[in-house]
Amino acid sequence: MVAPIPLRRREPLRQVRRTQLVPSSVLAMLIFVITEVMFFAGFISAFTIMRGSAVIWPPLDQPRLPIGETAFNTVLLLASGVLLWWAGRRVRVRPPQGRQLLLASIVFGAGFVVLQGREWAQLLAQGLTLRSSALGSFFYLIVGMHALHAVVALGVLIWAWRRMSHGSVPPSTLAAAQIFWYFVVGVWPVLYWRVYLS
């Protein structure tokens, strides 16, 4: 006969308390943004090497990229980022004002996308296409991928703004949307510098 083992607990179980460092949505968005940064870093590196190997740059038979107009678009996008940052701060204390600022940020961001689209139409009319030269290929690939990200991020911001209209957006959700838009805003000056200026 086997003697029963006494179920005596020598030490009280330590109460494990876990505090969430960062909301899951924010952490997921940060990891996503890191992968997206590497995506654009690959493009920029390939563009830099291709440029370095070209004898004449930009190609003589290709239209020049509109530096001045795009500088204005860049200012619009940066202003949109600042407005979003401001909206994120104001939404905690005065939600209606935060909502207005978020709308202003969306309008500025949409302005950037529309003006960039107009610029594309002009360049296409002038003969810069995906197949016309290496400049055209890289230009439409890099700037086009950024535009795609901008459109998706605008969609996320519009969704957050609509949810604000019907109640409130959880702070973590708004923070994740902000991070995505900050990425779109932050990566653009680097692209502008490498593709348009240098």
Next chain:
Amino acid sequence: MTAPWKLAALVLVVALPVDALACPLCIAAQSESVQKAFAYASLFLSVLPLAMIGGLFLWLRRRARQIAAEEAAGVIRLPVPPTRSNRAA
């Protein structure tokens, strides 16, 4: 395989990797600007992920210390209002 062939194969195996390593840059060797572009791109792509992951790690560690300090000081964190996804649970 006879001994001389083995020796020749060994010499090739030892000597060839030098050329193989240089191969991705053999086009670049023609021009200084391309050499620079390759070097900067390699450096950029090597450092960037380390910097980003390291930055995220440092930020999380700083945040953990901040929360630990707040808890030690007796700061009470208000619960986050329920979202649509966790309201039903």
